[in-house]
Amino acid sequence: MKNIFLVAMMAIIFAACQPTTFTINGTIEGVTEGKAILKNIVDGRPASLDTADIVEGKFTFTGTVDEPELYLIFVENNNTPIVFFGENANINIEANANNMQEAVVSGSDITDVYTSFVNKVPGKTRLEEINSEYQKAMGAGDQASQQALRDEANELMEEQKAYFLDFIKNNTNSIVGAYMAMQAISEFDMEEFKALTAEFEANLGDSKYVTNLKKALEPMEKAAAAAMATEIGAIAPDFTLQSVNGDEVTLSSFKGKYLLVDFWASWCKPCREENPNVINAYAEFAAKGFEVLSVSLDRDQDAWKKAIKDDGLVWTQVIDGEGNTANTYGVTSIPFTLLLDKEGKIIAKNLRGEALSHKLSELLN
Template sequence: MGLYQLRVDGNVAQNQEPKVIPMTLVPEDNLTLELDFNDFNRSVVYKGTEWAEPLNGYMNEMKKFIDWQMSIVNPQEYKQEELMKMVMKKKDPMDRYIIKEIRKDADNPAHILLMTNLMPMMGYDNYDPKNIEVLKILHAAYEKSYPGHPMTVNIGSQVAQLEQGLKDYKDFKEKNIAPEIALPNPEGKEMTLSSLKGKYVLIDFWASWCGPCRVENPNVVRLYNKYKGDKFEIFSVSLDKDKDKWIKAIKADGLIWDYHVSDLLGWQTTMVEKYQFSGIPHTVLIDPDGKIIAEKLRGPSLERKLQELFGK
């Protein structure tokens, strides 16, 4: 049991999408597909399996949504917020269909595919927390019908990450609390932001390839040497992908503090969504309780803030 794709390879014309059909196969399935070869991805009708009916319904709703997306010729004409509201409104019938199907027949294999629509599209700004409760129903049903199956374990992991991500988002947006950071250092040892509770911490998002970051680093080093001690620490998070370049930059710029971490995913790191930033260097200053007291401090503004806190 799992999620599969039927692909038809061959010469694909320029700007033409690959011919791919999703399927949630189960052992002993006897599957029939009906489709128009020229509209391969959106004309499919599944027959002969327990997951055929819900997946057909999903594909119909998806086709309506994609047709609407394709009807927007110049999306740049709309403001981002306006466009997002339109997307959420047009996506709503598909979401309601999925939720109805999951509640009706929670362990149906089709939901491996359907559940992807209940994940956040672009962060948590427009996300409905009720989706998490539906996904929990799905996971509980899979645990009963497919105990220990890799897909069941994966769904459980996704739901847990989603729940934690939403909590971090709410803490960040509503309570101004810095989300936890737990990432490996250059030696592979996990380091956590929470281990520094009780100190003022400057979280510094940077990368070896970031020119403005490297220019700012001497100022950060100077201030660290001035204020380091029991009350102040720096926690550097790199958006590098190349480990060697990251390590060399730490040494070259004399970043002598202990806390250097990275998942080496570049801009794909979850830290971007957690801390809601779009450019580096980006700094976040937190108090001993983990509450954010300032952001985007650099140069003189960073020095003034530290002088204000520590009086020297």
């Protein structure tokens, strides 16, 4: 019981000793006066938090943060920021106006992790050299050297990517790791990113960076669900939308016929160019059990109705102005089409030109 009491008391004392505010003292060589601007990142962009006067090359910021977060300090007339993680601590910065990215930051344990990561990125210096050498090779018209330098640069960038991803996977208990994961989101497949996000959440709780990871995961999960729902052999998800006459039309009402579900819009030039092919297929196969359901992504109903009339589209037309049905189907570009069998099963995707008629001929002749 004594030991438990002592541990509890030590925890209370330790918590009481933690600073609840930050002080950032900076010295910039090469700047005697002006303004220093402290920024954080909001919705992916720098946002100003505070401004301090630079007096004889020195500036000070004070404040408090709920949790550590990435900070940037800009100096007037200098577009290169000092990058570090702000936390409730006494932080010192020493920088040179001509080389701000090499600023030395002390007093922030989390920044130490970040700085260590940055300093160990492989091939940084060599990539700078390659860039310079490549410019010279271009000027000399030396194609062989350009190709060799591109190959070397690609190898180094692959090495850097591997280093980057290893750091993230080995630092799921760190705010820095969570921040880096957001920067590398495109390098992960959905399942891997989901597992990483779960690890970060288990270790860091409801940190803003964990929240950002979870928000980034949502569209990935929706896209994966849409891809699964529209695989060949899947039953097309049912939906109900308003027709050009104002009636409600349900996808499942077309069962018993081969159906082309055609996502398009009046403003989509490739869609309009494809319409004559669909018209020809409809004219040839409608009497044999083929139907078309065009789903427009137009927001302007007048433009939609005009395009239907101008293009001579005589089959059922519905509108998905909010794009909810398109999202369910994972539509990222149009025209996007699905061919369904009589049971509503997807049997083909994005048949263009004569490919649609050939497929229908196989099925119906």
